[in-house]
Amino acid sequence: MIRLSLLALLCSASAAAAFPVTVKSCDREVTFDAAPARAISNDVNLTEMMLVLGLRDRMVGYTGISGWKTLDEEMRDGVAELPELSSKYPTKEILAGAEADFFFAGWNYGMKVGGEVTPETLAAFDIKTYELTESCIHIGPKSKSSMDDMYADILNLGRIFGVEDRAEGLVAGWQARLAEVTAGVDRANPLRVFVYDSGEEAPFTAGAYAMPTALIEAAGGTNIMADLEKSWAEISWEPVVERNPQVVVIVNYGDVTAEQKIAFMKGNPAFAGIDAVKNDRFVVLEYVEATPGPRNIKAVEKLVAGFKGN
Template identity: 60%
Template sequence: MTRSLLFLAALLASPAKAQAFPVTVQSCDREITVEAPPRRAVSNDVNLTEMMLALGLQDRMAGHTGISDARTVHGPLQAALAEIPELSPRYPGREVLLGANADFYFAGWNYGMSIGGEVTPDRLAPFGITVYELAESCIHVMEKPRASLDDLYTDIRNLGAIFGVSERAEALIAGWRAELAALSDAIGTGTPPRVFVYDSGEDTPYTAGRYAMPTALIEAAGGVNIMQDFGKSWAMIGWEEVIARDPEVIVIVDYGEVTAAQKRDFLTSNPALAGLTAIREDNFVILDYVAATPGPRNIEAVGLLARAFAGAVE
């Protein structure tokens, strides 16, 4: 069990202070107000659902969506997930949320909601469903700073306020900050290694830009995303851009039908990429999807990356 979960377990065992309602928090470019803690919440995607479970909110949830494989949920949280109905393995339609009598939907843009789709804050509001948007995803609807771990802390803090468990939220954040501080010895102090995030794609690679969480994780681990100046979240680029920037480490995001091993085989067998430092020196890191996207496993991901970067620049 991680230090942050130990902090939370201790807090859950102690009496909680009552939290005043109504509560107002910022959700992207909107303010949302809840008169009382939601009782029939739905979360989309494995990383957002893990945030809810890490806060101990399974008894407030009517279901979850967008988790194609429940085994990807962190082991200590799987028992809690088992208590919650699966409403859809993909993005839910509006009828799914209405059928569950949901009063709250935790999702993000491209994490359960699409611009112009039928499931958006505006289109759910007439049905009494409050939507809180994942902070990292706000770049799709507004200007925001580059991705950082503060995006994760903001979501946890806001969820804590919405559900009346702010003490739990602050305990989680304090635990994560302590874990990061304990990683300082593993983080190099020399020139940051150049890192490329490979999500998928052969003709053109899909990668993380300045607004995607891997940029924050790589920076916290002592590296630099070669696409940190790319003004996108997740998007396609050209292989010529990757070659020109010559990454020293390649992070492979492990998810989907194509395995991490198959992605690595493609990279190492592509003659056009043979000159990349990362490929010549065999510097690869495998990062699970749930660790590469905003959620409780981001801190663990920083540690994994820090150790890999240290080995790559020795």
């Protein structure tokens, strides 16, 4: 018992010695004097990042999942013991009422520019915020989306919560798996790919700064809207028809199913000349696979298989 107590004491002292830590969060430097103990995450992919790092016991809840119908069986077990504090975007009163000390969110992932929940408004409640890297484009310039965006978030969370070894191990494993999955990819003639998220009158799609662009490029394709200087945005159907994608990636979530989205494209005469429609080349990614998070490698695997026509 004495040995165990001493070991626990040494581990505690070692963890304490690692603080304070400072991480880059969009255009801010955020310093943590200790690991958060009452964290809240917004959205399914950000929550899954917390869970994969083994941080459920540091969380008091999550927000923004059931309102978008993105929770699947794999995630349901992970959050079973945690309350959903808000079905969509939380208010600052909800976060303060939960006595949170940390909010993991992003711009258009729980926060809106000029909205009531921002790192600045939460600071008044002593709630520190870490912003999803992919979302930083909403408040300033950043490089095009890449797999490094997701890796950076995992590594930063590892530092914030004092679980750096676990974070580094996860990233190393994902990098190795990604190299294995894409080893045989032919990049000489990348397939033209369109990301169809939602919308019939005008499609909502992924631009240069959205995660699917990085996933598609990792799998050997090119996003036909990669010149769109946005992350996710509504466009018209005209450029989709003109650029003639060979594959359409469907993002599956919400009230309209992937099957319904595919049926809409296949049943509309305006799309009859699109190669992807003519050849029935659709790849379905779940929302949690298409947004930054632990399932991005699985998404690339699906895309590699789909690009081969399997």
